[in-house]
Amino acid sequence: MVELEKIEYKPVSIRDLLVEMKNISELMIDLAYSAALFHSRELAEDVIELERHIDTLAYRLNMNVMLAARDIEEAEALLGVSAVSSAADKISDAAADIANIVLRKIGIHPIVREAFKRVEEQLIRVRVKPGSPLSGKTLAELELASKIGVDVIAIRRGERWIINPKGKDLIKPDDVLIARGTLNGVKELKKLAEEGSEAGG
Amino acid sequence: MVELEKIEYKPVSIRDLLVEMKNISELMIDLAYSAALFHSRELAEDVIELERHIDTLAYRLNMNVMLAARDIEEAEALLGVSAVSSAADKISDAAADIANIVLRKIGIHPIVREAFKRVEEQLIRVRVKPGSPLSGKTLAELELASKIGVDVIAIRRGERWIINPKGKDLIKPDDVLIARGTLNGVKELKKLAEEGSEAGG
Numbered sequence: 001m002v003e004l005e006k007i008e009y010k011p012v013s014i015r016d017l018l019v020e021m022k023n024i025s026e027l028m029i030d031l032a033y034s035a036a037l038f039h040s041r042e043l044a045e046d047v048i049e050l051e052r053h054i055d056t057l058a059y060r061l062n063m064n065v066m067l068a069a070r071d072i073e074e075a076e077a078l079l080g081v082s083a084v085s086s087a088a089d090k091i092s093d094a095a096a097d098i099a100n101i102v103l104r105k106i107g108i109h110p111i112v113r114e115a116f117k118r119v120e121e122q123l124i125r126v127r128v129k130p131g132s133p134l135s136g137k138t139l140a141e142l143e144l145a146s147k148i149g150v151d152v153i154a155i156r157r158g159e160r161w162i163i164n165p166k167g168k169d170l171i172k173p174d175d176v177l178i179a180r181g182t183l184n185g186v187k188e189l190k191k192l193a194e195e196g197s198e199a200g201g
Numbered sequence: 202m203v204e205l206e207k208i209e210y211k212p213v214s215i216r217d218l219l220v221e222m223k224n225i226s227e228l229m230i231d232l233a234y235s236a237a238l239f240h241s242r243e244l245a246e247d248v249i250e251l252e253r254h255i256d257t258l259a260y261r262l263n264m265n266v267m268l269a270a271r272d273i274e275e276a277e278a279l280l281g282v283s284a285v286s287s288a289a290d291k292i293s294d295a296a297a298d299i300a301n302i303v304l305r306k307i308g309i310h311p312i313v314r315e316a317f318k319r320v321e322e323q324l325i326r327v328r329v330k331p332g333s334p335l336s337g338k339t340l341a342e343l344e345l346a347s348k349i350g351v352d353v354i355a356i357r358r359g360e361r362w363i364i365n366p367k368g369k370d371l372i373k374p375d376d377v378l379i380a381r382g383t384l385n386g387v388k389e390l391k392k393l394a395e396e397g398s399e400a401g402g
Binding site: 014015018019022026029032033036077078079080081083084086087088090091093094095097098100101108109111112114115116 | 215216219220223227230233234237278279280281282284285287288289291292294295296298299301302309310312313315316317
């Protein structure tokens with residue numbers, strides 16, 4: 001049931017759209033590298049979904065840019081905004097290309113895996129079980145960075161994505177967390193997220 | 202005196218080429234964003250130069266990949282390597298697009314600057330004067346990360362680039378350091394790098 005996002009003109013600020021495109025495109029590179037590294041279809045599918053989202057954002061941004069340019073000077077300065085948004089779009093395409101290697105089940109050469117391996121940091125994708133001690137808490141309450149050395153870089157909630165979530169953002173049951181941290185840290189996060197409802201929490 | 206790099210077939214490992222392309226393309230995005238943020242022609246020119254370097258690496262990598270594929274299975278796995286290298290190439294193109302906004306002197310809209318501003322971290326590009334206390338020391342000896350909270354992410358030595366330098370790498374007079382850190386940290390690094398030869402060091 002993959003539907004194309006229906007695009008409507010929404011009066012969102014150009015700044016917000018640009019920041020979102022920039023952040024998502026950077027996240028996509030990380031996700032794509034990890035997808036290749038761990039042969040993860042799930043991560044690869046996330047990348048493809050975000051690529052569609054970037055296209056929607058680019059459309060909205062271009063609408064807004066056109067409506068905003070009122071004189072020659074402003075139009076020229078706004079050309080820079082368009083160039084940045086199209087660069088973010090290219091970056092997201094590149095990430096999608098990598099994700100497609102994984103989805104097409106082309107064997108990932110050990111060289112690629114080696115090139116993507118980061119000794120210091122691991123990326124993890126984990127679904128929060130309803131009974132998990134993470135569920136219903138804000139990131140500020142959980143203090144995952146200081147307690148287990150893990151940074152939540154995105155939350156996927158159904159079709160919605162929260163990129164670079166803030167302290168006030170709440171983790172809900174069935175959220176998918178994308179987080180980065182030390183090997184022990186991400187293991188601990190996985191344990192916490194998957195502590196089942198049977199055990200309560 | 203811009204010359205195209207003369208490309209020769211050098212038997213470098215595919216892994217090394219891929220790692221270098223990946224690292225450079227990531228660095229280029231950071232440099233391009235900072236170039237736009239600070240209206241820095243120097244950073245923008247670095248990006249353009251690295252873009253040419255990426256093209257050379259891509260050429261060498263493709264040569265090596267073709268020579269390495271000896272049977273169908275290996276050829277298929279190596280397709281993944283090519284896909285990753287072409288993704289790094291796309292990313293570097295996107296970075297060059299952003300750098301070109303700066304070089305073409307199109308006004309950078311305040312929105313772009315705002316989108317690229319990172320409160321936590323600053324990027325700096327600084328040339329090491331011959332008398333600087335940094336000159337002639339290895340990164341391990343200097344301990345810049347722990348002492349002033351700054352991470353040297355690249356060293357440019359004439360036409361050569363050292364990306365993600367290691368502790369054993371030496372800083373030489375006239376090296377250009379590209380470093381990331383807190384505002385105070387990068388200020389301190391600039392001071393150290395520019396302590397002149399007059400004062401000795």
